Amino acid sequence: MALAAARRLLLHAGSRLGRREAVDGARRFANKRVLVETEGPAVMKLRNPPVNSLSLECLTEFTISLEKLENDKSIRGVILTSECPGIFSAGLDLLEMYGRNPAHYAEYWKNVQELWLRLYTSNMILVSAINGASPAGGCLLALCCDYRVMADNPKYTIGLNESLLGIVAPFWFKDMYVNTIGHREAERALQLGTLFSPAEALKVGVVDEVVPEDQVHSKARSVMTKWLAIPDHSRQLTKNMMRKATADNLIKQREADIQNFTSFISKDSIQKSLHMYLEKLKQKKG
Ligand SMILES: CC/C=C/C=C/CC(=O)SCCNC(=O)CCNC(=O)[C@H](O)C(C)(C)COP(=O)(O)OP(=O)(O)OC[C@H]1O[C@@H](n2cnc3c(N)ncnc32)[C@H](O)[C@@H]1OP(=O)(O)O
Secondary structure, three states: OHHHHHHHHHHHHHHHHHHHHHHHHOEEOOOEEEEEEOOOOEEEOOOOOOOOOEOOOHHHHHHHHHHHHHHOOOOOOOEEEEEEEOEOOOOHHHHHOOOHHHHHHHHHHHHHHHHHHHOOOOOEEEEEEEEEEEEEEHHHHHOOOOOEEEOOOOOHHHHHHHHHOOOOOOHHHHHHHHHHHOOOHHHHHHHOOEEEHHHHHHHHOOOOOOOOOOHHHHHHHHHHHHHHOOHHHHHHHHHHHHHHHHHHHOOHHHHHHHHHHHHHHOOHHHHHHHHHHHHHHHHHHH
């Protein structure tokens, strides 16, 4: 209930902000963690420093921004990128999955599902400009897109690394990985929790193109121009034909998936693994 109220408030505040900024000339709207520019090809920028982790608030704002774009019939495509230097997204927020209660885990997971369904089944053209590290849920965001352009910086890695955290990628993450890179590569990468360098990601098909870092946005825009030249109705029907079965697989078992996640993440052994992983992240800093 509280979340629904927050969501209504955000939508309202978001539309007021949108109107105000439009008067200033730039066509854009924003909430705290997501900035959307609608001048030229729409660009959605995640800005949840330090690492664009997908906290509950960030997920909610992301979903609301997407909803607003979907409702604007003049917007046919969106470039998804990040405003945090060197980070596309660190994925799901570990602090939403650690040390909380089952009701919180269930609420969080419902919102993860909702964002995924909205992104994956979007009628809009989605191009990701991956300008930084993109592990786990960050990779998931990119995989939802129709085309992925990644910056050629060996420090940036991408992949579903859940097994390194002692957790298991949900079946719908896995389905999308299989759809993108094939069963054998997905099986190996999921078991090993592989984080691919840009060159490896290109080779295996996790991304479609790798370009010098300063060209990632211009390349994403030129890709968008090419995709925008395709008639919407045929492209959308084709996208739906390709993605429907994967989305339906989750839709038909959303509640069971929430229950599974909640009981899995609540286990002492899993909480211990997450604790160790968080400690490792802290120690890395020295
Ligand atoms: C059934 C189970 C299903 C669950 C599915 C889960 C999918 C997921 O997405 S789980 C999340 C997986 N994400 C990761 O493994 C990424 C972990 N982070 C990193 O590897 C690095 O932080 C980095 C993204 C490569 C960025 O490195 P760097 O720039 O050096 O920053 P750090 O110093 O490491 O981090 C800064 C600060 O952010 C905290 N943090 C990092 N990632 C997360 C996260 N995903 N959630 C929450 N917080 C995160 C990190 O601990 C640091 O915090 P401090 O308090 O400043 O120490």
